[in-house]
Amino acid sequence: MTASHVRWFMNDRFGMFVHWGLYAIPARGEWVRSLEKMSVAEYQPFFEEFNPVKYDAKKWARTAKEAGMKYAVMTAKHHDGFCLFDSKLTDYKATNTPAGRDLIREYIEAFREEGLRVGLYYSIIDWHHQDYPHFGDKIHPMRDNESYRDHRGEFERYLTYMHGQVKELLTNYGTIDVMWFDFSYDDMIGEKWKSSELVRMMRSIQPDIVIDNRLGGNMKASEPEIYAGDFMSPEQLLPPEGVVNEAGEPLSWESCITLNDHWGYCASDTNYKSPQTVIRGLVECVSKGGNLLLNVGPNAKGEIPRQSVDILNEVGKWMDANGASVYGCGPCKLAKPEWGRYTQRGNLIYAHIYDRGMGPINFRGLQGKIKRARLLADGSEIKVETPWNAWEYPEDAFISFSSASLPDEINTVVELELSEEI
Incomplete structure (x- = not known):
């Protein structure tokens, strides 16, 4: 039985994911700092020059709406710790770059104006914060840097920061429909993040917010944790069948998929999916009881790449004629036909x-x-x-x-x- 606050989510079926941040400048994907083991100092020039002069949130919102998307999720903060919103808890934010603006506020207002629901992606990982584990961590850029071997941050202080930023996001921008956390790993999971406390705080501010499952709980359990989430979030694949819990009951789920092979802008990646692949993938999700969250990675100037826009335009033409077969629909009791x-x-x-x-x-x-x-x-x-x-x-x-x-x-x-x- 789908919880009442999740029904709109499973009715709308199709959303836009937006991965955007400083990493759009080096244009080698959103993991560039970790993969290339860049220090804060080496990454700093991108902060100092970040100035997306062509960022037009209204244009993005029109693109999403015309593609047939009903909601969107945008990166408020990715793993590199850079905030696209005007957080009072850090100086590492868009308002302190040449951009000089709260880019998340512009996104929220523009997408709402088009009648789309708004969601925020927030990484619970932070490679910029001094109190986040550095040396020996699985993915931190300084994981193998001997000069950080004796670095000892105060993780409790980081958790206070992280919880505080989530509170800012849910307090300062009106109704937020989706909170998309990313991600737990190894022993950095569940109550390591004080997840129960976090979710209770979130529900006290926005009771109807829809939360993903990446704080590390077990949605499939007979008695899921309070932080287990409202939907499963398979990444870069479509599950072979609908997602169910231990009792065999269907669960809400959403596959997040990139249009090419990267989440953040990668200038050399032109391996884009065709409109046919996107349309059939969306239908496959719906036929199994799930949603499709399709990603775009805007460039350093703030533009959604032309290839992405062209694909979304073609998807939108099909959705305009055939959207009734997607919105509000789900699995059929008939077996999958061969055609x-x-x-x-x-x-x-x-x-x-x-x-x-x-x-x-x-x-x-x-x-x-x-x-x-x-x-x-x-x-x-x-x-x-x-x-x-x-x-x-x-x-x-x-x-x-x-x-x-x-x-x-x-x-x-x-x-x-x-x-x-x-």
């Missing part, structure tokens, strides 16, 4: 047809159950009839296309209205 996938909402089944195949399209087990069929894109009627050569399949319904090709080769959607819900 594509099903999604369902009430007594409406949406047949997502990818493969024209030979002969008529077979809807297994639906003979006599379909009240009417329509091509979702334009509402035109499609006849449901049993061909002369299908007498051996009395339980199945069929439709035929006059052309050897599909009306939409990316994904042709046929809306089947059933006489009663299955």
Whole structure:
């Protein structure tokens, strides 16, 4: 049973992820400081020159809305510790760079203006803070630097800082719909972050906020921890089937996926997914009861790369015609068909047809159950009839296309209205 405050999330199905920060300047991905073991001093020039002169949050919001996205999640702070918001707890923030502005506030206001729900990504890891573990940590840039062997931070002081920043984010910007934490690892998990205390504080400020599962709890347990989260967050993969708990009950989930191979801007990465891949991936998520959070990584000037915008525009055209097969839909009780996938909402089944195949399209087990069929894109009627050569399949319904090709080769959607819900 989906909790009431999560229902909108599982209804909207499609969101935009935005990874953006100082790492857009070196343009080698968001992990550049860790991978290249850069010191604070080596990373500092990017702070001193950060000035995204073409950042237009309203333009980003229009791009998301036109793509058919219903919500967004943006990096308020990534692992490098740089804050895009005007935190009172640090000087390491956008307002102290040449940008001189609270970039998160602009994002929130612009996306709300377009009618989109807003979420914030916050890394519980911090490579800039002096009290975060350095030497010997699994991923800290100074993990192997002998000069930090005797470095001893006060982790409790870091936790006070981290909790304080979360409180700022949930206090200073109005309603925040999603808090997307990243991430627990090794022994840095669960109560190491004082997660129960953190979540209680969050719920006291914003009771209906939707929280991911990356503080380290076990959502699948019969009695999940208070910090276990509201949804599972598989990364860079689509689960082979719907996500369930130990009792076999479906859980809310969202796959986060990049448009190319990086989260943050990487100038050399042109391995972009096609609009077809994105559309079919979104449908696959919905058919298994999940969401798709699709990432864009804006460049140092604050622009979403043209390749990303072009892909999102094509996705948006399909969503404009076929969004009813995504929003508010979930898994169908029918088995996955060989020609594509099903999604369902009430007594409406949406047949997502990818493969024209030979002969008529077979809807297994639906003979006599379909009240009417329509091509979702334009509402035109499609006849449901049993061909002369299908007498051996009395339980199945069929439709035929006059052309050897599909009306939409990316994904042709046929809306089947059933006489009663299955």
